[in-house]
Amino acid sequence: MIDLYTWSTPNGRKVSIMLEEIGLAYEVHPIDIGKREQFAPDFLRISPNNKIPAIVDRDNGMSLFESGAILMYLAAKSGKLMPKEGEPYWRTIEWLMWQMGGVGPMFGQVHHFVRYNKGKAPYAEERYLEEARRLYRVLDRRLGEVEYLAGAYSIADIATWPWVSRFEWQTIDLKQYPNVLRWYKAIAERPAVQRGYHVPNRQPGIPMP
Structure with missing residues (x-):
């Protein structure tokens, strides 16, 4: 337990x-x-x-x-x-670290400056928005090569998807990132994701573009 x-x-x-x-x-x-x-x-x-x-x-x-x-x-x-060894293991770690070191901190700054404090710090808004867009481009390129971040569905996807689910907070149009959009929708359809999304409190629903 x-x-x-x-x-x-x-x-x-x-x-x-x-x-x-x-x-x-x-x-x-x-x-x-x-x-x-x-x-x-x-x-x-x-x-x-x-x-x-x-x-x-x-x-x-x-x-x-x-x-x-x-x-x-x-x-x-x-x-x-999570694969146990070899390149699949390290690809999973690689993209998990990408999320932990990039997506989470940068998207979090977008939420702070753009959603909650818009107009207070224009330089910060533009800086973090541009970095978020860059990260979306990285994600889109990767997902144009593979179905999921490390090839097979893994903890790398589970780490990244919840941050992308706040694309509206980031003023991101997922239709501009077709590979991300395909990946996002596929994960959103997973029953475990639908259940886990509503923990600890039930939400209106998973945002969909």
């Missing part, structure tokens, strides 16, 4: 989608970041960086924070959605 501490954000959805995909039993503990519950002492003991998501594995008592580390842990525990 996995205890999942999460909220309805792209990083939070990575882990709930992963848990649904691999079929591990889990219990959800909502951490309302709007109410600053991530700063509670009990949560700090699990997630020293005061960020969601975090997990506790009841099988061994291990706690983990950082969504990428959690995805790797769950893949290793279940033996699913």
Whole structure:
């Protein structure tokens, strides 16, 4: 049994989608970041960086924070959605790191400046929007070569897709990135993704272009 501490954000959805995909039993503990519950002492003991998501594995008592580390842990525990060796393994790690180091931080800045603070910092808005567009071009080129980021569906896709699902927040027209659009729709149709998207709270629905 996995205890999942999460909220309805792209990083939070990575882990709930992963848990649904691999079929591990889990219990959800909502951490309302709007109410600053991530700063509670009990949560700090699990997630020293005061960020969601975090997990506790009841099988061994291990706690983990950082969504990428959690995805790797769950893949290793279940033996699913991450190749075990060779080039497929490293392609999965490569694109997972691309998401962790690029897509997440840069798209997050777009959300901050463009969605929540529009007009306050025009230079920052343009800088992060242009970087988001560049990352979409990288993603589109890659998905023109392969069906999924590492070839087969993997934790690299699970890490990236929730951030792309906020394309409206990023003022991105997915129709301008046809390979991303194909990939996005295919993943959105997966039953596990549809279930995991609505953890911990049911949302209006997965955004569709």
